[in-house]
Amino acid sequence: MGFRILVKVCEAGIASSQMRLNHKKLWMAIGKHFSCTTMSRTILKDSPNAALNKTLLNKYLDLPQPDNAIQAKYIWIDGTGEGIRSKTRTLDFIPKHPSELPEWTYDGSSTYQADGSNSDIYLQPVAIYRDPIRRGNNKLVLCETYNSDRTPTASNQRNKANEAMEAVKDQEPWFGIEQEYTLLDFDKRPLGWPRNGFPGPQGPYYCGVGADRVCGREIVEAHYRACLYAGVKIAGTNAEVMPSQWEFQVGPCVGISAGDDLWIARFLLHRIAEEFGVIVTLDPKPVEGSWNGAGAHTNFSTKPMRANNGIVEIERAIERLSKRHPYHIQAYDPRGGKDNERRLTGKCETSSIHDFSAGVADRTASIRIPRGVAEDKKGYLEDRRPSSNCDPYSVCNALIRTCILNE
Known part of the structure; x- marks a missing residue:
């Protein structure tokens, strides 16, 4: 079937039950004919920022x-x-x-x-x-x-978090935050997604390469370099499980600087996407259904956890976390858990918002102990509950107060 026919069929609506069953395959076929770059030029035509000639700005930025x-x-x-x-x-x-x-x-x-x-x-x-x-x-x-x-x-959650950091600075708390986000075109659909259907099922997109698997890499690369230039402690980046979803990592950072660096990294992400006419959303569940949501998995470690046999301290912290699950759910998204209700369903690599769990290498648990940490018997834990739109100051503050101050 030719590309023009495919588009006409999809735009007219999928009429038969058989075509409903095959619509994802249909759009995967379109992807082979229609690169993400070409599609982006088309779908962003309504974005005022995408229409501007950005090269003109250099005439003025180059002025002494x-x-x-x-x-x-x-x-x-x-x-x-x-x-x-x-x-x-x-x-x-x-x-x-x-x-x-x-x-x-x-x-x-x-x-x-x-x-x-x-x-x-x-x-x-x-x-x-x-x-x-x-x-x-x-x-x-x-x-x-x-x-x-x-x-x-x-x-201003930083003020309270900084008080906690100062109280435990002898413990040298480290944080590494994995910020997931989704790129949207100007009509608020994920960037590169077909207008009248869905991309192929999840599977080939995570850490993917190729125009039929990733979209928006230019923004990701620009953001990475901008963070390095700014002095943000960015650790890496990768394409995520849902198409048009990405992640960057900040850390390991000591104390309050984890929140500082993440907020500046978010600012730069929005600012750079603005140049491309693209919208960034930190919505924890930007697409309903069997599509992965977005989180801000937070890796946490103290000096005793990093010492020999630090696994004892890690297990002690997990025990304390298990007793304050509702408190952490409240602290882990801006609406006191309401956003995370849509994401933490126990499906799509999440735990249930209602239950606390922990396990080694378990991405369906509230707290994951990485395989290497279990083998070395020291290191850090990963809290997988924070939502992508969390306030990192609130998350770090909660971890300090529960795991170290034992409040």
């Missing part, structure tokens, strides 16, 4: 920048607990430490954090990164947010 005029982009988390906001100011010096940067304010009534009658929210710089978009001496500045009375905003 005065030594005493540094662009600092202040970045913060809005009232949703997962949205990222930013704005830029000019500095007359190159900052070396967050304490050198001026405090700033923004309109919290436009970010779900304040009323219009008392709208100013304070931005307190806490971490500095190199800016891979503007380059030169320009900076990305991660900020905490504070109300007018100087108390942390409801979405």
Whole structure:
């Protein structure tokens, strides 16, 4: 069957029961004729950002920048607990430490954090990164947010997490976070998916290679290099089980820097995808049915866990985690477990949201002990419950308070 006929059949709707059974095979056949790159050019035609000629910007970014005029982009988390906001100011010096940067304010009534009658929210710089978009001496500045009375905003989970980190810094807590995400075209379908059907079943996409197996690699590669340039401790990346779904890993990071690096990595992912006219979603279950959801599996280790026979400490931590399962479910997504209800079903490589479990090399458990850790009898544990849109500060805080502080 020719490509034009295939498209016409699918766009007209799959009429017969036999064709319903075969529609996935049909779209796999289309994939062989229609590369992901070509498809992306077509489906992104409604995206204003995709239509812009980005090369024109270089005429201006190539202009000499005065030594005493540094662009600092202040970045913060809005009232949703997962949205990222930013704005830029000019500095007359190159900052070396967050304490050198001026405090700033923004309109919290436009970010779900304040009323219009008392709208100013304070931005307190806490971490500095190199800016891979503007380059030169320009900076990305991660900020905490504070109300007018100087108390942390409801979405400022970093403040509480940092208190916990300081209390256990002698334990040298390490975190490695596996951030899964999905690329969408401008009409909110996964990038490269057919308009009137589905891609072939899961199986060939995980760590796949080829235009019929992956889509959006350009964004992934650009993001990886940008994170390295910025100073984010990015550890790797791979295509995930569901087509158009990807993952990058941050860590191992010590203490609060795990959350800092992940939030900056998320900001850069959204910012770079914007250049391509593509949308990034951290929805834990972007497509209903037998498609894998998206998580932020969090690997956690302490100094005693990494020592000889550290498996004893790992098992002790798992025992403590088993007693606080509801608390962790509440802490592991921005809506107190409501998003994870759609993902943690006990299917598609997940545990059940209602039950706690643990096992060696078990990807259907709440807590997985990697095979190598069990053999070496030391190392780390992997908490597979956090949702892809979790606040990493909240996740790390919960792990510290349960596993080390034994709250």
